[in-house]
Amino acid sequence: MDAIVLWLTSLFPQMAVPTARLIVHIVYAAILSFVAPVVLVVAFTYMERKVIARIQDRVGPNRAGPLGMLQGFADAIKMLTKEDITPAGADRIVYNLAPGLAVIGVVLVFAVLPVAPGVIGTDLSIGILYVVAVGGIGTMAVLMAGWSSNNKYALLSAFRVVAQLVAYEIPMVIAIIIVVLTAGSMRMGDIIAAQNVPFLFTLPVAFFIFFVANIAEIGRSPFDLLEAESEIIAGFHVEYSGMKFAFFFIGEYMHLFVSAGIATTLFLGGWRGPGASEASILGALLGFVYFLAKTVLLIFAMMWVRGTFPRFRIDHLLDFGWKFLVPVGLLTLVAVALVLKLPFLSSPVLQWVGLLVANVAVIVVALAAVSLAARRTRSVALRSVAGAER
């Protein structure tokens, strides 16, 4: 990005550096907020349909265009030309504001997502904290939509959203802290730089917590209580139509991409890979490809989960967040902090091994605790997790 700024200033010598920088940022923001939604939504709805169809022994979309690839565009055109309805009982201002906010909240996260070497909106010193903070906007949008619709299903959905956020924000934050602790910085660039071995391999527990909490944050199956169509029909967006309805989907699929991207950055080494560097255009492109591949891999995993698991019930969901993920997260945090301070683990390799051992130890302790608890409680789910059911 700096390279482009440099190129601009040398092309137009009278242009000041800040102006050039601003232009670059505006163009980048425009790409991410005008092009990315369309491309991402079309690509990932298609991918999701095809993947789920495969899992379910179906074909999936195959009519619009070759292999049904234009299905997303067909849907987009349909959405664009649908009637825009605001129900009579709704709170008009909040009702119309919510879908916009759903998309803005996600686009703002893009600002700190390093998609390729050197390509990032702004590498904030508190990058990852910013992600957590801005992530709340999407939830806010859902809450607004649910409340303003004046529909009981939407209202129930809004409540569920809050409960879900409440239960999964803390484990997610703890997982991020573990990463920050190991990397020693909240800056995205530094976190990537710290991953000579991706954190997935040294901090698997943190990755698991982050991944699960992430699915819950996006509200995808098995945590899709907020739009559980067999219970509360479509939840918060039950009253929305046309483009406003589409906006929630744009928001959801962009959120899917962004959170998978953040997970990639935090645990899979971001754009890192053989040959990826900031030095050349080719290196940057290669880095972008690595980033995309890792992200799509994570998205695929989420789709796989979606096609396989039944849905949680709201109280089980809270239990799982509060009584399992939070204590396990805290335990991992302590274990990782201890390992990092152990004097005899001086070399990086030894430290990696130490972290891995600590994580495995946490898994063992957690499973032991669960089976101990399972013997004492009557919770069937807990018992079966621990294998005491059989």
Place this chain on the structure above:
Amino acid sequence: MNNPTIEKLKTQFPDAVQDVSEFRGDAVVTLSRETLLDAARFLRDDPDLQYNLLVDLTSVDRRDLGIEPRFATVYELYSIPKNHRVRLKVPLPWDDATEMPECPSVTEVWPAANWHEREAYDLMGIEFAGHPWLRRILMPDNWVGHPLRKDYPLGGEPVYFTADREDPRFAHLGRQTMEGPSYPSELPEGVDSETHLVINMGPQHPATHGVLRLAVELEGERIVSANPDIGYLHSGFEKTGENRRYEKFIPYTDRMDYLAGMNNNLAYVLTVEKLLGVEVPPRAQYIRVILAELQRIASHLFWLATHAHDVSGTIHSLLMYCLRERERILDIFEMFCGARLTTTGMSVGGLRRDIPGAFPDAVRAFVRDFRGYLKEYEAMLTDNPIWLSRLKGIGVLKADDAIALGVTGPMLRAAGISFDLRKAQPYSSYDHFDFDIPTATESDSYARYLVRLREMEQSLRIVEQAINRLPGGPVRTDDRKVAPPPREEIDRSMESLIHHFKLYTEGYKPPVGEVYGMAENPKGVLGFYLVSDGSAIPYRLRVRGPSFVNLQATNLLAQGHLLSDLVTLIGSIDIVLGEVDR
């Protein structure tokens, strides 16, 4: 006649028993209206009788039979521990001064009577004194008249929709039924829509399996009450049946519980055969068993598919897997009769035609493959922690409550009662086969899930035995008054030609009498009550759908659970709205 029940009733209530009759093994006791409640209590509580299951409650308008008084209510009772049954008939004296004849309500003896009595009130116009909430159940609240009465006009009433209001072409139609804006339906007593959130779940809702409406009273997400409101799909096929020849009602039975067409066919043709007193050749009986058990598997598969889909919500893969296997069963049906869903696969007196040559191999191949698939489904769900947590302990229906509410089928067996008509009162040579009745004791949704899975295994066993021991011989009775002769015979015999002609122009005419036929459907006991006046058209045709009765338990099951559990519950009751709404 020495029926212990009747003897006991006679000694206990010497004045009340007005008449006793028996026809085709069905004992009917005519009781006076005043003693009905006492007799009902006696029948239920006497240790030798124990008529704990009210199979059916219905009513007959006897205007065209020329019997006074015009209306009578009919109670079909069954004792699960003693395995015997009896029918009570209560004539209702009525003068035209009162709007409706009155009958005491038996809801306090058998809570199952609740919806049956509402139905009789709705369709026949009988007032049940002491009923907790007597409202129309199938027809709209503002409907005029009682369709099952014999003086109700057939056809000719304009049907008027709001969309046609301004259309000049419909100006001649009345404006009585759909005029004005729609209004909120009345809520059952005790539902508090002020402090609690009352939500309409359905009729347009993805998880209510069609057009069931539940008025769900919520406190936060916890259910205070969930009251089913039915009738959106009411097609009045009892009335239709009373205006068709016996044989012509078979296609209608396909459309009741449209996931179990073969089972419905079987129950109906068995009842008509009982009325006619016809014997069916063994080969036909065996083929009927094969078809019915395959249909049971298909029905359970569809239940499993939709249940998993509802509970898991979005897109659980099991839906497609189950439907894939169901397709194979439907292929077998198509091979047999050309139809897949609405099969009309059986006819009175046997089967229309013999099975095609490839049929046994197709069935064997299915049985072989399906065993493996069943294990796969189990692997996906039975030990899945989320599945367990969503089903275990949800909607506990204890055996006593289940029987009191008339609940039958897998729901009752999951409560530990080993009641299955195929064993208790074997029909269509079910006693020739070796099979078990799966039961469970937990009586929750998970127990019902397990029972249905095991039932599929047992059905496979029955199908396997039947196909391997299939006897030869004809598939139709040689009673030419009931079943048409084979085509070749018509060319040779004048008598056959006459039989053939008479059958297709007039139909068969059963003797005067009434029978009640029951069979074990995938969802519970399916009952048919037929009253014959000696013509080729049934005088009264009553259907007891298991879904209809089982659905009554919804409120009891749902109380105290979360909104999410309601979906589990509706799934585990396993209803088909075609049968519920009739």
Place this chain on the structure above:
Amino acid sequence: MPIDYLPILVFFVVAGLFGVIALTVPALLGPHRPSSTKLETYESGKIPYGDAWRKVPVHYFKVSMLFILFDLEVIFFYPWAVLFRRLKLFGLIEMGVFILILLVGYIYVWKKGALEWE
């Protein structure tokens, strides 16, 4: 540096622009034929019993209060985590004490049953 946050402002403005354009254009493109039935609140095709805006018992109220507390405390970890490598043993002990206090509170609310659904 505050200048680092400029791109975020740019993002906000541009994304807001996208929102406004993408929401107004289809609203003009699409048909517009409202009717009283169409604008009714959708509740499975029936007239709702009363308004949705009313007092509703929220079962997880206590949990959400706890969430605010825990979320605030967890945020304290961030500066510590960033500076952890520089803090030597003191940082470890200091945080150990903090986590201990946090844990005591956590176990307390768990035992009190505040994390239950009711």
